[in-house]
Amino acid sequence: MFTTITLPLWLFILLVLFATVTALSHFLFPSVRWFFRKRAERVVDRLNKKLTRPIEPFKLARRTDMIQRLSYDPEVTQAIVEHAREFGVREDVAFQKAQRYAREIVPSFSATAYFGIGTRLAKWLATAFYRVRLGHYDETLTEVPRDATVVFVMNHRSNMDYVLVTYLAARASALSYAVGEWAQVWPLSRLIRAMGAYFIRRKSRNALYRRVLARYVQMATRNGVTQAVFPEGGLSLDGALAPPKLGLLNYIVDGFDPDGRDIVFVPVAINYDRVLEDRILIAAGEAGNRKFRARMSVVMGFVLKQLWLWITFRYHRMGYASVSFGQPLSLREHTATQRGGEIKALGRALMGRIEDVMPVLPVPLVSDVLLAAEAPMTRAAVEAAVADRINGLQSAHVHLPRDDLGYAVEVGLRQLRKRGLIRLENALYTITPEETHVLRYYARSISHLDDADAA
Numbered sequence: 325m326f327t328t329i330t331l332p333l334w335l336f337i338l339l340v341l342f343a344t345v346t347a348l349s350h351f352l353f354p355s356v357r358w359f360f361r362k363r364a365e366r367v368v369d370r371l372n373k374k375l376t377r378p379i380e381p382f383k384l385a386r387r388t389d390m391i392q393r394l395s396y397d398p399e400v401t402q403a404i405v406e407h408a409r410e411f412g413v414r415e416d417v418a419f420q421k422a423q424r425y426a427r428e429i430v431p432s433f434s435a436t437a438y439f440g441i442g443t444r445l446a447k448w449l450a451t452a453f454y455r456v457r458l459g460h461y462d463e464t465l466t467e468v469p470r471d472a473t474v475v476f477v478m479n480h481r482s483n484m485d486y487v488l489v490t491y492l493a494a495r496a497s498a499l500s501y502a503v504g505e506w507a508q509v510w511p512l513s514r515l516i517r518a519m520g521a522y523f524i525r526r527k528s529r530n531a532l533y534r535r536v537l538a539r540y541v542q543m544a545t546r547n548g549v550t551q552a553v554f555p556e557g558g559l560s561l562d563g564a565l566a567p568p569k570l571g572l573l574n575y576i577v578d579g580f581d582p583d584g585r586d587i588v589f590v591p592v593a594i595n596y597d598r599v600l601e602d603r604i605l606i607a608a609g610e611a612g613n614r615k616f617r618a619r620m621s622v623v624m625g626f627v628l629k630q631l632w633l634w635i636t637f638r639y640h641r642m643g644y645a646s647v648s649f650g651q652p653l654s655l656r657e658h659t660a661t662q663r664g665g666e667i668k669a670l671g672r673a674l675m676g677r678i679e680d681v682m683p684v685l686p687v688p689l690v691s692d693v694l695l696a697a698e699a700p701m702t703r704a705a706v707e708a709a710v711a712d713r714i715n716g717l718q719s720a721h722v723h724l725p726r727d728d729l730g731y732a733v734e735v736g737l738r739q740l741r742k743r744g745l746i747r748l749e750n751a752l753y754t755i756t757p758e759e760t761h762v763l764r765y766y767a768r769s770i771s772h773l774d775d776a777d778a779a
Contacts, residue, residue, distance in 0.1 A: 377474060377497035379435060382547030383520060387432040394426045394540055395419070403535035410531075418532065425536040429522050431500065437518035438498050446491040453484070454596070454641055458492060459648035459683040460721040468588050468652055473548050475576065477674045478592040479565055479682075480554040481769070482599045484645070489552060489592060490519075492647050497550040502541075502572060504558075524572075526557060541572060542579030545587060552592075555671060559601070561609030563768035565679060568671035577667055580655055589670075591650035591677035595769050597643025597687040597739055606765055643739045646683035646723050653677065679772050684722040689713060690736030692767040695760070700752035707733045717773050 394400060400422055408418040450456050468474060476499065478485060486501060493499055501521040516523075524537060544551065557569035580587055599605070633639040653673060662669045693709040694701065701709070710733050714722050724732045737753065740746045745759040755763060 374495070375497050376495065377470065377550055379498055380548040382544065383433050383498065383500070383549050384435075387430055390430045391423065391426045394430060394536065394543070395423045397539050397543075400536055400539055403532050407532040422532055422536055425533050426540070429524070429537055429540050431517045431520050431522045433498070433500075433520035434518040435498070437515070438520060439494070441515075442519045443490060443494040446487045446494070449487050450484070450491045450645070452641070453600070454643065454645035455725075456488065456491070457644055457646045457683075457723055459593070459646040459723055460681045461649050462651045462681075465590065465649060465652055468590075469586060471548070472586040472588045472654075473545050474550045474588050474590055475545070476550075476552040476590050476592050477678070478552060478554055479594055479678050480556050480559050481563075481594055481596060482559065482601060484596070484600060485554075485594050488594060488645055488647055499552045500544065500549050501552050502554075538575040538578070541575040545576050545579060546581070546585065548585060555674060559605055561605050563765035565675060565682075565772055568675050570667050570671050573671060573674075574667050577655065577659075577670065580659070582656055582659060587655040589653045589655065589674055591653070591674055591681065593648045593650065593678045593682040594646070595683040595685055595688065596645045597685050597735070598743075599765075600642075602762060602765055606761060610761075640742075643687055643735060644685050644723060644725065646685055648681035648683050648721055650677040650681040681721055682770060682773065684714075684717060684770050684773070686723075686725065686732045686736035687739050688766045688770045689722075690733060690740060691763040692770060694740075694746065694753065694755055695763055695767055700749075700754040702751055703733070703737070703753070706737065706753060710736075717770075 404415060404418045404422050407413075407421070408415045411418075474497070476489065476493070478489065486503075490499060498520055501519075502524050503516060503521045504524065504526050522540065525533065528534065541551075553572050555568035555570070555573060556566040557571070558566075560566055576587060630639065653670075655670075658670060658673070659666060689710050690706065693706060693713055697705075697709070707730060711729055714729075725735055737746070740763070741748060743762075745756055745762055747754050747756055
């Protein structure tokens with residue numbers, strides 16, 4: 325029992341390491357996890373006192389627990405059985421695939437990451453690139469019941485949409501976004517998960533995957549998680565609003581219980597004087613596909629150029645960006661009045677409310693006026709035409725910088741000239757011929773307002 329045993333040094337070190345890890349995992353790690361868990365709970369308690377819509381317990385659940393809960397959901401289990409039967413595989417193999425989908429979808433929300441890093445970074449980025457303005461804010465938003473699940477439904481013009489809405493909604497609640505495959509790049513994916521976003525495969529036709537995704541969306545909605553969705557299904561390639569794709573909305577409606585928690589959709593309209601990806605989107609639209617050819621050299625060149633302008637005190641922000649919040653729509657009230665084609669009627673109603681509050685900014689206004697003109701225009705003629713255009717858009721939410729029509733025209737013309745989209749020759753403004761398609765892209769963002777006013 326007390327006999328001395330000689331061991332090689334490498335084996336002794338290995339035994340000590342194993343013993344240390346075992347001791348830490350049994351005694352220290354649980355204590356450390358408990359300490360940070362309690363600290364996080366105190367942070368959330370303080371935040372919930374400030375937020376209009378407190379963070380729900382579902383959002384704070386451990387990610388591993390949520391993955392297990394989703395994997396063993398009865399509807400997912402049934403989909404696993406059907407997948408195994410259809411593809412001729414064992415059910416345990418199908419179950420592993422469902423768990424892989426669940427791990428891919430379920431976020432790992434961190435209140436510290438969202439409010440300590442995310443919202444501050446969003447504010448810095450948004451205000452560094454744009455003069456950010458809150459456009460229309462419907463007064464009935466203050467009457468949304470506190471126990472209802474809020475779903476922000478937004479048009480999608482730029483990847484800056486996430487940044488802008490996160491910044492402007494920071495005092496209301498923590499938003500859970502549905503993001504595409506583009507964000508599944510390490511380390512960006514870790515940060516996005518910590519911000520509460522969940523990944524989706526927009527083009528997947530796999531029935532098992534779609535059932536796992538549907539059940540996660542329904543669980544989150546039923547438990548009051550505030551969400552943000554883009555019904556267009558992707559970025560606008562031509563600047564105009566696209567017809568809604570009803571996938572996520574369909575999941576939400578299918579899981580709705582009229583006798584349970586109400587779901588309130590809040591329409592959000594976003595517009596810009598300059599979309600950072602405009603030329604990439606236009607090129608994809610002209611090619612007839614959604615393949616965005618954004619070379620890293622181009623992206624880095626743009627970043628370095630902006631940095632150089634900032635260092636040399638010549639940097640100017642890229643005009644205005646505006647976000648408007650429209651009239652909320654209660655799903656309980658909507659389903660009570662709709663019998664046939666419910667989901668399609670819901671999609672049309674939400675897109676209509678987004679159209680109603682679309683911000684009208686200087687660059688889209690000036691672009692629309694120049695495209696409508698049959699000849700080069702003087703500054704005075706542009707200003708007069710913009711005034712007439714505004715008078716014809718009584719239903720629109722026009723943002724005039726400083727409430728000054730002349731200054732708004734100046735902002736629009738300056739932004740377009742700076743990018744070489746228009747030229748000033750002999751006191752006349754002329755569209756650069758090869759850039760006409762870019763002006764059309766911006767003008768289309770408000771083109772639907774003509775149809776609305778005519779109606």
